[in-house]
Amino acid sequence: MHFPLLTIFITFVIATNIAIKMSKSKNKNTVDDFWEKESKANSSRKKDINSLDYIKVPVDKLPLNMENNSEIDNIKTTIIELTDKTILNLTGISNTELKMEYGPANLQFLIEADENFTTLVRLLNALGDRFYQAGRLDECRKILEYAVFIGTDISISYETLANCYKDMDLEDKIPELIRQAKTLNSLSRAKIIRTLKSSIGEKEDFDTD
DSSP states (O other), X not given: OXXXXXXXXXXXXXXXXXXXXXXXXXXXXXXXXXXXXHHHHXXXXXXXXXXXXXXXXXXXXXXXXXXXXXXXXXXXXXXXXXXXXXXXXXXXXXXXXXXXXXXXXXXXXXXXXXXXXXXXXXXXXXXXXXXXXXXXXXXXXXXXXXXXXXXXOOHHHHHHHHHHHHHTTOGGGHHHHHHHHTTOOSTTHHHHHHHHHHHTTOOOOSOOO
């Protein structure tokens, strides 16, 4: 009577061991692939990066002022300081991929340019939010539209802009916002699309292409 249970137990142990070995083998292959790519990336030649899509902030065209608001003044000052720095949107591109494409000699420069982009879109998000909270909808719209134009992947920026459109009776602009979100190379892409679709009552689907 005990043999079926023993057989089941032995089968379970064997299956578990096989699964563990397969997992270890898969992980080893993944690690090996990573180091192979790293090796190739580290030996890549330095390439010309002058033609990359550098971002120049049009501070003269963006609303950066709010009367008697020191927080807005500080954001404005930092944004203006960024105009003297190199800014690149490299969201979703790994350091290994950057080295492979442009050579390891350019890596630090590219990392700093991407960090400047991250700082910029965070500042734009904060500025747009402050304008929205103050009921300055036109300023909010202009700031966040620019953030979306340069490829921000901050989900709350899209949500705030969608709310701004609705408050301004510009809800027909949200579908275009969804199309722009679909071009993002970011882990937050799917969440942004879901949020925007929900804002106009569009049903969720699994196709975010």
